Amino acid sequence: MKHRIVVAITGASGAIYARQLLRKLAAVPDQVEKVAVVMSQNARTVWQTELDDTSYENLPFPVFGQQDFMAPFASGSGQYNTMIICPCSMGTLGRIAGGVSNDLVTRAADVVLKERRKLICVLREAPYNLIHIRNMAAVVEAGGIICPATPSFYSKPKDIEEVAGTVVDRVLDLAGIEQPTYRWGGGV
Numbered sequence: 001m002k003h004r005i006v007v008a009i010t011g012a013s014g015a016i017y018a019r020q021l022l023r024k025l026a027a028v029p030d031q032v033e034k035v036a037v038v039m040s041q042n043a044r045t046v047w048q049t050e051l052d053d054t055s056y057e058n059l060p061f062p063v064f065g066q067q068d069f070m071a072p073f074a075s076g077s078g079q080y081n082t083m084i085i086c087p088c089s090m091g092t093l094g095r096i097a098g099g100v101s102n103d104l105v106t107r108a109a110d111v112v113l114k115e116r117r118k119l120i121c122v123l124r125e126a127p128y129n130l131i132h133i134r135n136m137a138a139v140v141e142a143g144g145i146i147c148p149a150t151p152s153f154y155s156k157p158k159d160i161e162e163v164a165g166t167v168v169d170r171v172l173d174l175a176g177i178e179q180p181t182y183r184w185g186g187g188v
Contacts, residue, residue: 002033003176006073006083006112007061008105011042014087014124014149015050016160018043020168021086024179026060031177035061036073036080038104042089066103073108076115082175083112086122086168087149090132093121096144097135109144119144120174122167145174155182 005025009018025035037059047056056063064071072078085092085105092105096119101107112119121144123136136146149167157163169181 003031003082004034004078004080005032005036005175006080006108007035007037008083008085008088008092008108009037009039009043009047009056010085010087010089010092010105011040011046012087012089012092012124013046013050014122015043015047016164017122017124017149017167017171018047018086019051019055020161020164021084021171022059022061024168024172025177028177028179034080036071037061037063038066038068038071038108039063040066040103040105064104066105068104069107071104071108074104074111076111078111080108080112080117082118082120083108084120084122084171084175085109086120086171087124088121090123090125090135093123093139094131094135096121097138097142113139113142113144116143118175120147120171121145122147122149122171124149147171147174152182154184 073080096109101110152166
C-alpha cells in the first residue's frame with residue numbers, strides 16, 4: 001500500500017529538516033501516493049531566515065493554507081494514513097495535546113489521532129519544561145509519536161546536511177518509508 005502523507009511545517013527552528021523531508025518524500029514516488037503540505041506563516045519566516053531561500057514556494061506537492069478546512073486531510077474520509085509535523089513547535093504540540101483544532105495543522109492532527117492513524121511530531125525546541133513534557137505524554141497517550149530532532153553521530157556525518165539527515169531518516173523509518181539509511185551495526 002502506498003502512503004498518503006500530510007507534512008505540516010510549523011514555526012520552530014529546524015527548516016532544514018522540513019526541506020530534507022520533502023525532498024526525500026519526492027524521491028520515493030513508488031511508496032507515496034500523495035503528499036500534502038500545510039505551512040504556517042512563522043514556518044515561512046523561519047525557513048527564509050535559516051535557509052536563506054524561499055524554495056518552499058516551489059514544492060512538488062500541493063500546499064494548503066492554515067485556515068483551509070476544506071483540505072482533503074481535514075476529514076477522516078480523506079484517508080491520509082500519516083501526518084508528520086516537522087518541525088513541531090511547542091505551541092502546536094500544546095494545542096494538539098489540548099484538543100484545540102483552531103487551524104489546519106491542529107485539525108489534521110486531531111483527525112489522524114481520532115482515526116487511529118500515525119502522527120509523528122518532530123520537536124526541535126529544548127530544553128523542555130514540565131508543560132512540554134505533559135503535552136508530549138498526552139499526545140503519546142492519544143497514539144502519537146514524539147520524535148525529537150536529535151541527530152545521531154555514529155554514521156559520522158560530514159556536514160550539516162548529513163547531520164540533519166540522521167533525523168529525517170529516522171522520521172521516514174517511523175512513517176514506514178523504505179530507504180537506504182545508516183543502520184546501527186549494519187551500515188547503509
